[in-house]
Amino acid sequence: MFDIDKLKVLNELDREIAKYILTSLDKVAYMRVRELADATNVSPATVVRFTKKMGYSSFPEFRVTVKQELAKQKKILSNENQRQSLLNNTVFPDDFDDKVESLVEKIVAADLIHCIGIGVSGIMAEYAARQLTTLGYCSFASTSPYFPYLTSEQRVKGSNNSEVCLIFSVSGETIEMVQIARLLSDSKIYTTSVTNKGNNSLSALVDLSLTYDTSYDRVHLNVDLSSQLPVIFFIETVVKHLYTRSSYHELPQSINYSIGDT
Template sequence: MFTSKQIATFSDLEHSLYSYIIKNIDKVIYMRIRDLANVTHVSTTTILRFCKKLDCDGFSEFKVKLKMYQEGQEERNDILTGEKSLTEFLERTLTQDFQSKINDIAKVIAKAQRVVFIGIGSSGILAEYGSRYFSGLKKFAFYIKDPFLPIHEQYIEDSVTIVLSVSGETSTTLAQVNQFKQEGSVIVSITNNADSALAKLSDYNLAYYVSTEFVGNTNLTTQIPVVYLLERLAKATYQEMS
């Protein structure tokens, strides 16, 4: 709604109408067409022509789409207000217990011959980043991007597998992790909570607990805590190896 192409077709009167609507969406979605005509000093014909340019059959359909547009804007605004959960996460990482957990995992990674990273979607992108970061700190690491890749014993012999998943419930990831675990790899998971199936399947779990955010079916939960945990874990591992 309100694409740049549509806005470019507006007349001066329609631009004035558009400006009023954008500033007063809460009011307009409950107005009758005559009410809107009165407050904007345009004719009902101008309003109907305006609606038609926005691919609406009439004013009623326009108000329905306008309400959906408003809800979408509110959803996007909610996504931009995650500072509190991030602040709480950072405060938790400063506790002695959390630091001890990081150090315990780092000791296990330092002793392993290799580190295997796995993840799907945005978690997969961060898994690749994690493998490069660990490699940069002189720990041999690689990323498996294909969850259906046949796993041979030499891939995971004397290894630690670091698994990234927001929900910790992705079936393909769980199947892959279960196979690695059966082959003897130590499983470290980084998830949004410690009650997920993946967290319970793991030997070690780091949970970051931030608000889950979706736009439609797309999970847009912030991944800032994951980047922080990967870098902190890599540095702690490097110190253990020094």
């Protein structure tokens, strides 16, 4: 709805207007210029200038966009039941939603998100990193167990930088992933595992263990037919939470930093 480059050059007054709009879409969609001005303690002229800075020719055009954004968010939420129906044979633990929300909090505050896995789980790691990057988060995927994951953590040791590492493994016993989790256990990097069932070595080593319970269909050492639908559901649930968390202060840290510097 707002162009990131335009947000970067806003003055303090305009940033307050943007913050209010992003946290109150359902109200702003039906406000007049004066009502939005009163809600943000500015003049109607300031509101009109703000909408023009954001690329809108008039306030009514801006309000149409707000309604479209609100409808888009409601559609995302309404798709939840449809996604759930695809997972009738999967059981998630009772605290699944709470754990997802905890992870979302960590991601919002993170400067860097690692997504790692090998084999099919590597594909899931790449998908997760791509989705997070689409939302503006600094994220990358690696399917190599030999990547120096501690390099960035060591370089910024003593700083307030925050990192999250998502480790994908169906069994939770993949030797390379377990070794990485063990390596990271003494670092400041917040680790989260995504595994089928929770009684495994990987889950015991990470800060947060996200699990699902579905059939484990490895028919051969190199042939694993286990469904990845629960993992996709997990990734898209996290992304949905991040997307609908539209508070201005909860935009990716890299964006907030850039705005604060102007």
